Amino acid sequence: MRVKVCFMCREYIPILENDYLNKEQLEKFDSLHSGHPVQIVNKEEIMNIEEWKPFL
Numbered sequence: 278m279r280v281k282v283c284f285m286c287r288e289y290i291p292i293l294e295n296d297y298l299n300k301e302q303l304e305k306f307d308s309l310h311s312g313h314p315v316q317i318v319n320k321e322e323i324m325n326i327e328e329w330k331p332f333l
């Protein structure tokens with residue numbers, strides 16, 4: 278699964294295709310973390326994901 282992460286806040290949000298609600302959440306995530314080091318990665322690439330905060 279692909280996720281968008283903020284390395285500064287250690288927060289992540291899953292990226293779902295063709296999901297309107299998810300699209301809105303992604304936009305919220307972007308505005309909240311604007312200017313932060315945000316990147317799209319595979320969830321498996323994040324070390325200790327259980328210590329990260331999911332964005333709901």
Ligand SMILES: [Zn+2]
Pocket residue numbers: 283284285286287309310313
């Ligand atoms: Zn952030």
